[in-house]
Amino acid sequence: MRRGRLRVYLGAAPGVGKTYRMLGEAHRRAERGTDVVVALVETHGRRRTAAMVEGLEVVPRRVVVHRGVELGELDVDAVLARRPEVALVDELAHTNAPGSRHEKRWQDVEDLLAAGIDVISTVNIQHLASLTDVVASITGVRQQETVPDEVVRRADQVELVDMTPEALRRRLAHGNVYAGETVDAALAQWFRPGNLTALRELALLWLADRVDDALEAYRAERGIAATWPARERVVVALTGGPEGETLVRRAARIARRGAGGELLAVHVVRDDGIAGAAPGALAAQRRLVEELGGSFHAVVGDDVADAVLDFARGVNASLLVLGVSRRRRLSVALRPGAGERVIQGSGAMDVHVVTHERAGSRRRRAPRRDPLGRRRRVAGWVLALAGPAALAAVLLATQDLHSLPTELMLFLTLTVVVALVGGLWPAVAGAVVGSLLVNFLFTPPVRTWTVADPENAFALGVFVAVAVAVASVVDLAARRSAQASRARAEAETLSLLAGSVLRGEVGVDAVLARLRETFAVRSVSLLERDDERSPWRCVRSSGAGPCAAPEEGDAEIVVSPRLALALQGRVLAAGDRRVLEAFAAHAATALERERLAADAARAQELEEGNSIRSALLAAVSHDLRTPLATSRAAVSSLLQQDVAFSPEDERALLSTVDEATSRLERLIDDLLDVSRIEADAVRVRLRPASLDEVLPGALAAVPPGAVEVDAPEDLPLVSTDPGLVERALANVVENAVRHAPRGSRVRVSAAVVPAPGGPVVQVRVVDRGPGVPDEDKPAMFRPFQRLGDAPAGAGTGLGLAVARGFLDAVGARVAAEDTPGGGLTMVVDLPLDGAGAPAAAGAGA
Structure with a gap:
């Protein structure tokens, strides 16, 4: 059975006409032959809305008696038994009366969708859970009925129902929203122009985020790598240098120029001068980015320029903000830096270069040996082939000044130089070419490939062996240096992540999002099952197309028999899997932390209940005993036969009994009333x-x-x-x-x-x-x-x-x-x- 589709009409403010729009859509579908029923619609006494219900089949409501009042609620069982193609359910955030199937109406809608029934519903922007505090600060009214944002985000279609504040206030003044006696108060309180303008902007921005998610999913499904600058998304590249604060603040101002702008900071972790930032400086820049409403991301990349461009394209950035290089002009002219290569490879993406007081100043680099790259490989092969010929020409011109041992040492030195420049195989080739030239030009008989003297043959063999050994050692050292650089980069990334997780700054969703960004994959899914025989279920995901089982991913890590991590998008190398395992462990830690926090909240509720019970026992043991003791003492005095009380004393004792009895009666009434309130009776x-x-x-x-x-x-x-x-x-x-x-x-x-x-x-x-x-x-x-x-x-x-x-x-x-x-x-x-x-x-x- 297919799952039903959900369409939500999102109201920018009360009274904009979302229910009216929903009923209009129902009539259009009914005219096309679709089986549509009104499961629940609130007309609130509005004549035009009530008129739109006419002509549509209405499922009777389920009547619930709560505190002596009859309430009409959505009859989920009746709608399921009727099984229409489309059901209209108004007010998604409504709280159901006690005794209903679910606490919230959106949970009833989930049952209808699971049964394959399409649902059209409505909700106002102020009822979204994430905006409760914002709406309360704007309007002064805290909404008691809310719906989780994720419920609306998962809807197949979300349509904004909007109206200008002036038009909505006119509609309210004409009595088309509320009853006449409440119009003046509504216009003076909730429906002030400023409130309506702010709510309208909240609705537009929230819907823009939802549209942006849909756009990202569309691009991921179709493998679109080109940037679509549909909104202002500014990426600022940070090196951890002192110019970082200037870049972040400039990028934040650019992002704020238009509504909905987003700021993202990226730091590429690798073992060179740009990435060699002090942890304290990088942490300070991360805090600044978060204070300005942006997000900080650390990615691992062998090439800074490529890593920055890949990240920017992955987040669909519209603008890249870079700082002017701190290298000297001569150094920049001889070897273009990462900034110049980012500009060359940006394509249609705009690049904004920001100058700063450190521009052109000498950068302090940590002493290091660069890993082998393409340029060094090419230079090594050129030197391996052309170097022996050039050396042989020089030696021929000065052959009277040296002997065979000297010539062998010079060719051996050349082989070591080739190994330092190009690695193992260029050095081996250089050694072979050099040995052949020495044999042909300098070993008697010259100009022939024959070696007459066995000692010379032995010297040539030792020359080749030593050259190959030296080249192997140099190449191995270069590779170990590259591996150490990558390990250091991975350690820095994981250190930042681990610190955030342990401090509780990030949750499971943030860990998965960072994992997806770091490895540039389409989606990351955290899967869980009850035991080894139970099916897997996705508890959290980031990106488009989550996995339902580990085998559906292009890469998977089993954290425990009950927890696994699956990635879709590309197959990871063996080295990447080590980092992936660490990310998986952090995700498991974050998930456990969230669940422990939930358990702690429940334990707090139980502790409060225990406190109330303890207080009740204290009240019974002390406050009930005190008036009883007072009353008993007075009655015992009156019953004494050997004491004659005057009429005034008797009245005083009886008054004491009456006062103690009244106090006891009030106390018992309060206890009974509290019990009735707690039991909702x-x-x-x-x-x-x-x-x-x-x-x-x-x-x-x-x-x-x-x-x-x-x-x-x-x-x-x-x-x-x-x-x-x-x-x-x-x-x-x-x-x-x-x-x-x-x-x-x-x-x-x-x-x-x-x-x-x-x-x-x-x-x-x-x-x-x-x-x-x-x-x-x-x-x-x-x-x-x-x-x-x-x-x-x-x-x-x-x-x-x-x-x-x-x-x-x-x-x-x-x-x-x-x-x-x-x-x-x-x-x-x-x-x-x-x-x-x-x-x-x-x-x-």
């Missing part, structure tokens, strides 16, 4: 209610004169459960009275104020007590929290936890603020009747 009955129904009961338990009330009589009705809100406000007010200084009064006020989701009735409980530090405010609402300034007899610390639970259940909000001049203000927002509990901005299209 609070029954909510929402109805229109006046604040006058709630405040008297909430203030009944406080001493007379301890509270000052300022609540207008003409406040609008709120949609809430009066009983739960009364209990919550009572706990908040009692907490304020308990912490207020003696003789001061707690002020309770109420008023209608604007809020992001619409106007609310805000109740403020103000005290002049010691206040609470900002870092302790979140802990106030957790069970069994008693801060250091809690007065004696302050209870178990359950009051505010119960208040938060009840207010959350009815769709209200409670927060703590500092009172100007000292003290604490508790702010409770109650949703107005008619608006209901306001939906989070962006819930519809």
